Amino acid sequence: MGRVFGHLFMALAAIVVALPIVIVCSAALNGGRTMFFPPQDPTLARFGEFFFSEPVWTRALSNSVIVALGSATLAVLMAWPIAYALWKTGSRQSAMLAGLGSIPFALPPIVFGVGLGFFWSFLGGLGSIWAGIISHAVLFLALPLVTISIGLQAVDRAHLDAAATMGATEGVTFRTIILPQTLPYTISGFFFALVLSFNEFIVMFFVSASAFSTVTLQIFNSLRNGYTPTMAVAAVAFITVSIIVFSAVARWGDLPRLMGADQSRN
Amino acid sequence: MSALSLHGIRKDYGEARAVDDITLDFPDGQLTALLGPSGCGKTTLLRMIAGLEVPTAGTVTVGGRDITRVPAHKRKFGMVFQSFALFPHLTVRDNVAYALTIAGTARGEAAARADTLLDLVQLTGFGDRRIGQLSGGQKQRVAIARALAQEPEVFLLDEPMSALDAKLREEMQVELRLLQQRLGITTIVVTHDQREAMTMADRIIVMSKGRVEQAGTPQEIYHWPATGFVAGFIGRANFMDGVAQDGRIMVGGVALSLPRPAQFLTGSAVQLVCRPEGIRLGAGLAEVNSIEGRVTFVRDLGPVRDIYLETRLGRLVAEQSADQSRVLAVGDRVHLSLPPDALRLYPGLPVTLPATALAAE
Amino acid sequence: MTVAAQIGPMAEVPPALRWGAVVNLLLWAIALLLCLVPFGLVLLISFGHKVEGAGWDWAFSSENYLRFFVGANWPAETTSLYLGQLYWSMRYAVVAAVLAVVTALPFTYLMTRQSRRAQARWLVFLLATLSLSEVFIVMGWDIILSNNSGLPMLFAASGVTDWLKDTGWFDVLRDWGLANPRNVKFKTSEFATVLTLSYLVWPYAVILLYPALSRLDPSLAEAARTMGARPWTVARTVILPAVRLPLMGTTLLLFVFLLGAYVAITVFADPSQHTTAVSIYENVRGSTLNAPFGAAQSVVLLVAAGAFLVLGQRLSRKSQGGA
Structure with a gap:
């Protein structure tokens, strides 16, 4: 009885969570310029517009990809030494550094966005895409920081001792033991940052100063004019990317453990 | 090298x-x-x-x-x-x-x-x-x-x-x-x-x-x-607390002899150790270090048998090989002797291991 | 020997150390510059003042804060427009956060009782929705809740509207602001706003509650069952107390996150019920363009968020000490 009730509850939750997404995705099939549900004159023409023919969207998409890839890479590169120092030394100083790096993610993004807007206007980076990349890298630094730290905690210290007794210096141990063993966690952190950067627009709105736009920013900017089915195509593309990325993380990494599940239980 | x-x-x-x-x-x-x-x-x-x-x-x-x-x-x-x-x-x-x-x-x-x-x-x-x-x-x-x-x-x-x-x-x-x-x-x-x-x-x-x-x-x-400590940690041993007296050791009112007179001043506390397999059981034993005991428990381990004994020296465990004809039962009274060369003598004070060391193998 | 096992390998010396120091210094510089300076700028500029038609100027005046709390024309007149916006920010955030946590808790508990594989599948699903941009989610709910599509249309077409009118519930809905004379309406309403905001953070709630619930020893609940506790009693006496702290922490984090929500508010909330976040946007980059005032509002929002976080930490420490 309780079990049936539980399954019903979970199914209901899944339906509610999926509902708006399904509706947006199906709206992408609309033939006209207006969003209808159920879609009218179903067609795939909007996909062509979004990915190939409409310069507004193709440019936004390429910006999105550049910012997401660039910022995720940068975030991982910054997170590694911070996480490594924290794991290696466990010092107060490195803990503070890690805490500092997590601040932007923990506070309302609109405030960080406003601050970055001022910041880049002083440095002259406002409206340039590299300022956008750096901003997102800092905003999402917390994600690879957490996943890499989790990965490092999983490294057996006896492995490091074993490597040392076989002649490995710290550098060699890092390259041959630590890096390969934490690779799934590094990749997970990269993907988390990538996907969230892909979808973020508030911070990007303040940093871009309308000089360039990403896909979500483009949608945000044209919000006042109403939705078009082409925007729904973007939603389809984004949710697909998310599902592929997180499935990959689940397939090659331990997703439950990354999310903080107890390792001992299955 | x-x-x-x-x-x-x-x-x-x-x-x-x-x-x-x-x-x-x-x-x-x-x-x-x-x-x-x-x-x-x-x-x-x-x-x-x-x-x-x-x-x-x-x-x-x-x-x-x-x-x-x-x-x-x-x-x-x-x-x-x-x-x-x-x-x-x-x-x-x-x-x-x-x-x-x-x-x-x-x-x-x-x-x-x-x-x-x-x-x-x-x-x-x-x-x-x-x-x-x-x-x-x-x-x-x-x-x-x-x-x-x-x-x-x-x-x-x-x-x-x-x-x-x-x-x-x-x-x-x-x-x-x-x-x-x-x-x-x-x-x-x-x-x-x-x-x-x-x-x-x-x-x-x-x-x-x-x-x-x-x-x-x-x-x-x-x-x-x-x-x-070593005696207790390696193998099993019976520990007995005693006092040195004129080259012999008094334990529970029994005077035990050693192969050579003990090098301890009379009155100093000592510890005697005897391995379970060192204790001899049965009638017709040598008179040296011989006492009587009562069987309280028999632990059959296959090739050997542990006989738990209540004696004037305290509780002792003796190991007997299982093929010996005489089978002892709880409550039996037996003669036992502790041959002098099976005894080891240590200074008495720091008793590091309790009697449970016997079971710690 | 356990001591020995905890001590790492022997410290490595020179070149690595020197490089480590350089990298360390560099990271500190980057972190301070990019993680703290933007917030510092917001604070500094919040004391600046607006120059008509030319942006703003450095200054040290409290005019922006005065304007926020008592209005620009104080003491001649007092307006609480901006305080009102802060109130709506808090109200939406609290209600939506609590709603999300309350519904996410049983879901997460049930999820953690499933196999590791099933959990991984749920997590993929949740992470995908979690990362989906606010613009898409608002788009979806907008289609569902719009007056000429989605639910209102469905209600009218299926006769639910007429049934509601017959039973008298329609008038109740009108009293709640969820209906116009002809049909039910969800735009604009507090209901739609809170629903969307809650939806927005719901996957976060699950992800944040997941660690605590998945580490909950199932034998605890089983032990309670063997002592005759009914499922509801088990939940109340065993599970809830065990996750009290994560529950509070999750609610707080969602609250802080929701303080900055923007798109959902502009689409679903009545303009008279807009929030500080919307006002910040209007002032910094939108129509009114008063960057110092926007900065001041950001500071107030940050302080509010910080105050709640500190308060939460206090409370949890207190209850931890008492436990």
């Missing part, structure tokens, strides 16, 4: 002293066991030999060369870890070849050497397996092969059998000993299992609370334990 020596080694962790002033020589080609209860400092000592820890004081030398401050990766003493510490992201062959690969040995050569070592530990054809596919015993063989790949001057093993089940453990002890003898490599094994130490070692170092209690061959350690 040259012998490994420790001189005045000490290790402090803050206030706690893990290893206290240890001076030892490890002869070439011998297998030495560091034996002691957990927390006695034996693993810390091994880690200092490996270079994984820096001693607070003292020196480590190899053939007269001081290596106290030489880090582990420059000593390259092969070491087998308690958990084996095999790298799960590498294959068996790459694990074994690790030391050679990082030293810049050509790939083919390193792989060939790894395969030779895998043959040596009877894992021919396992090179391409992943670590996760191995059983506990196989993992241990890989760990041994891996530690030997760099042809170390000294071979170190930290509780190498603790991850194996009881049956496999005994097989591996013999196998490891045979391998060590064949290679003639100076080997140090840390263990808390006295049977393991006695099976494998040329020489046993018994440690307690960071200090060496006794160093000697298994026979010496077993038959002539230097302290009451």
